[in-house]
Amino acid sequence: MTSPFIEGTNVQYAWDSTSLGWFKECPRKYYYHMVRGLIGRGEAVHLEFGILYHGALEHFDKLKFKGASHDEAVHGAVDWTLKATWRDGKPWRASKNLAAEDRTSLKCRENLIRTIIWYMDKFKNDPAKTKALPNGEPMVELNFKFEVPFGRTLDRPYVLCGYLDRVVTFQDADFVMDRKTTTQTLSSYYYEQYDPDNQMSFYTVAAQVAFHTPVRGVIVDAAQIAVGFSRFGRSFASRTRDQVDEWIKDTGMWFRQAEIFADKGYWPMNDKSCHKYGGCPFIPVCTKSNVIREKFIESNYDVRAWNPLIPR
């Protein structure tokens, strides 16, 4: 398996927006997630729900692009989702098997199906249209990987990699479209988190460099999953040329800092970030005395290495 780290070191050379985001939030969070590959037990649910939601809409977008009617595409996406959530002869996260007290119980199979159907219908006549690649295929679920001039050594250039959900044309301008699921209310406060934002700048650069598409930024399509309903909202995170250049310059500086921590074998805690971004999953570790942390990690976290180089 290809490692995102330079051989024999903890210096990461293949970066996606997730790992860079962890590092920017808190080097210690980055260390636990990326270097150690730890994941909190509740986090896996959100990750899997997001992957299934994206998979269903990828299916929908591709069917629509190939000329299927709205209802044909909806049926295709629902069929795919039902099959993808049937595990070992039983439904994945059926609501009746989840305790009401479970904080992740909103991310259940029924709510997933409801959310994708409501989303597809909400944007039935969406003015945002999927763009085509030069080979005629739709610009949906695009894997990208490109070199950036920040390499530590000549033989191992740094790369930025990841996935774009979709690239669209909206009112004669090109945008990346990124879909989010959340249990938060979709207020202006929710959307403010994307401007400025690492992921949206990262994706803007990726579309411009890897796909030679002069996007103006990212359209954020958010789905709020609540008890009894799902609600949707759309927002724009635009980026000017200057902002893109600044982000690239800053990224080089972040990489230098990551190298320093990796060389020292020590990733300091940013204790001003702990309660932001919905609360860090490693707060229970960092609030423990150093001597008992490893024991606590063993019983409360799983190892599921995050590798930006592995295709979804």
Next chain:
Amino acid sequence: MSSELAELFERNPLGLSDQDLSVIVKKMREYQAQFELGLRTPVAERKTVAKTKKAEVDLLKDLGL
């Protein structure tokens, strides 16, 4: 959630017909219409755990149970 929908969700999707899929989509659209009208929508059933009150716990202890 309606019992018809709950029954469809319990079944292996490999055995679902196009008609079954249509029922799922139709029901979810009905719920959406209800929600848009401000009506109460069905909530996915969840497992409820009976909570024992402290006084009840004390009584059980007193009874040696």
